[in-house]
Amino acid sequence: MALEEAPNAVALLDAKGGVLWANRAFYTLSDGVCRPDTDFHLTDLLVPIAEPGQPLWAALAKPGGCAFDVETHAHNMSASRLLKLTLGPLVEAIRPAYLRDMSDQRQREEALKRAEGLLEHTAVHDPLTGLPNRRGLLRQLGDLMRRAEDEHRRIGVCLIDIDQFRMLNESRGHEAGDELLIEFSERLRRLSDPDQVLARIGGDLFAVVSPEMTDVGVLDVRARRMRSALAREVALASGRWSPNARMGLAIAEPGETDPATLLMHAEVALADAKGTPDGDVGLFSQAAGQRFADRSRLAEELCRGIDEGQFAAHFQPQIRLEDGRLAGFEALVRWHHPERGILEPCYFLEAAEQLGLESTIDALMIDLALDALLEMRDAGHDVPRISINFSARSMRDPERVDLLAFAVEKRGLQPSDVVVEVLESTMIVDATDPAASNIDRLARSGFRVELDDFGTGYAALSNVARLNIHALKIDRSLVQLMLGHQVSAVVVSAIIALAKQIGISVIAEGIEDVAEVRELSRLGCDLGQGYWFSRPLPLNLALTYLARHQRSSESGRPHRLAG
Ligand code: C2E
Ligand code: CA
Numbered sequence: 001m002a003l004e005e006a007p008n009a010v011a012l013l014d015a016k017g018g019v020l021w022a023n024r025a026f027y028t029l030s031d032g033v034c035r036p037d038t039d040f041h042l043t044d045l046l047v048p049i050a051e052p053g054q055p056l057w058a059a060l061a062k063p064g065g066c067a068f069d070v071e072t073h074a075h076n077m078s079a080s081r082l083l084k085l086t087l088g089p090l091v092e093a094i095r096p097a098y099l100r101d102m103s104d105q106r107q108r109e110e111a112l113k114r115a116e117g118l119l120e121h122t123a124v125h126d127p128l129t130g131l132p133n134r135r136g137l138l139r140q141l142g143d144l145m146r147r148a149e150d151e152h153r154r155i156g157v158c159l160i161d162i163d164q165f166r167m168l169n170e171s172r173g174h175e176a177g178d179e180l181l182i183e184f185s186e187r188l189r190r191l192s193d194p195d196q197v198l199a200r201i202g203g204d205l206f207a208v209v210s211p212e213m214t215d216v217g218v219l220d221v222r223a224r225r226m227r228s229a230l231a232r233e234v235a236l237a238s239g240r241w242s243p244n245a246r247m248g249l250a251i252a253e254p255g256e257t258d259p260a261t262l263l264m265h266a267e268v269a270l271a272d273a274k275g276t277p278d279g280d281v282g283l284f285s286q287a288a289g290q291r292f293a294d295r296s297r298l299a300e301e302l303c304r305g306i307d308e309g310q311f312a313a314h315f316q317p318q319i320r321l322e323d324g325r326l327a328g329f330e331a332l333v334r335w336h337h338p339e340r341g342i343l344e345p346c347y348f349l350e351a352a353e354q355l356g357l358e359s360t361i362d363a364l365m366i367d368l369a370l371d372a373l374l375e376m377r378d379a380g381h382d383v384p385r386i387s388i389n390f391s392a393r394s395m396r397d398p399e400r401v402d403l404l405a406f407a408v409e410k411r412g413l414q415p416s417d418v419v420v421e422v423l424e425s426t427m428i429v430d431a432t433d434p435a436a437s438n439i440d441r442l443a444r445s446g447f448r449v450e451l452d453d454f455g456t457g458y459a460a461l462s463n464v465a466r467l468n469i470h471a472l473k474i475d476r477s478l479v480q481l482m483l484g485h486q487v488s489a490v491v492v493s494a495i496i497a498l499a500k501q502i503g504i505s506v507i508a509e510g511i512e513d514v515a516e517v518r519e520l521s522r523l524g525c526d527l528g529q530g531y532w533f534s535r536p537l538p539l540n541l542a543l544t545y546l547a548r549h550q551r552s553s554e555s556g557r558p559h560r561l562a563g
């Protein structure tokens, strides 16, 4: 029987909640405990997760049997969490399925049939939000498109992706993620018209189908209106969160009847919006399709590039503004692309992030940077430190701290030889954020931690004082505007003053001319980095730079300090 082999767990209970029959998935879910011949009660299994008095418990404790449905090992979570998640929205559906007289064969068969209906429902719905899932949407879309063809109508699809959802999940935990998804689905229900079809077709990916779309302009206007309504702040148990949605739009002309192609077009449009820094709503076009194909190729090449060791580090010196001495180098990743030459991170880092490869690149860079530091010192140069950039993802991975500590120790280096640069936009949420505890661990192990791109808006100043940070790195956009733009000048001097007050140092990046050096020194900035001193250099040129820098320091003319 199909139920026996179904991937979902199904059981029939007698009047006291004892298990009369259960399918294979159910046995597995209960670790083999729950068998018809062992006098086992389903409530025994559920009591630990549902206290008496709660709606779930009450539904199950009713006399009679019930069939229920749990997606088993497809999700990577515990059985009890799965039960909690899945049973919530299903409690209503369960009630009609319980049996009055289990000895009656016919009733038993009917109950099984109803249970199969339930399974059918969950096969096309998302248990968390109750919305149709991808399969359900494709099915409905197919019907709509066939009807639209007869009636010469267009159909519009709007895909909605929640920006930074992974970050929320990783920093505040899956409960917060689930809470946001449920709130999002409720907002969508309120914001949509009755004839529109809603679905959740992926982790943080929702779809709104408009069966009567007159033209692209209308779809776009509606999407933007929905987008701003979705952006309202959400009060989660773990604190507030302002969701930002990105959207991809596609339209099927009458006669286009393949739902999968329509969804794919909307996905391409969404990827196109995400591929531009401020892209919020993307529209499918042939050009967007081409860009998508380019990006897919890039993804393949990135994976190959990592396997084949095409990544290298370049090194940019950091200079003490007080006396022009070298404070260290920042290691910056470069991709030696077999056809396109040496690529800077702006050409691949975002794609790497979307593929989850950025922490692999960070790990590569740890080895490259530490090896280079050894090589510079072996050549007789005094290089106090090397700085390494950590992505938001690396910063939340506790193993990354161990990996760094191991890499340092293995080479006979000291933690104080290494600076970890953390982006201000890593957005430390609160003390429970794993990024905060990792910063703390790094600092306690003796590493220096610097807050990169500081002043671009994210970090609350209270974070700076509370976290174990050794320096602020003023973002280059501020440094470059500082001399001609009153507001930037005020911000830069305020950052320096703040750092002095809490006793940490400041480094200015993106210094391109000597007037900036003078002004920053006057304000009390400790270190400087930028093209004025040197561009990032491959290791051999960094060694040449070191030799020259050392000679000019010895001759009492600090390299490029005062022009
Ligand atoms: P960042 O950490 O702020 O690095 C400084 C960037 O500013 C570098 O760009 C550098 O080449 C550039 N720069 C330095 N001096 C000047 C100047 O005087 N004028 C101007 N206009 N630019 C200057 P790059 O190497 O392209 O790196 C861009 C960003 O990519 C970095 O910004 C960093 O956020 C990220 N990145 C680089 N390497 C890594 C890495 O190994 N891991 C991670 N996670 N991110 C990296
Ligand atoms: Ca940096």
Ligand code: CA
Residues within 6 Å of the ligand: 452, 453, 454, 473, 475, 476, 509
């Ligand atoms: Ca920076």
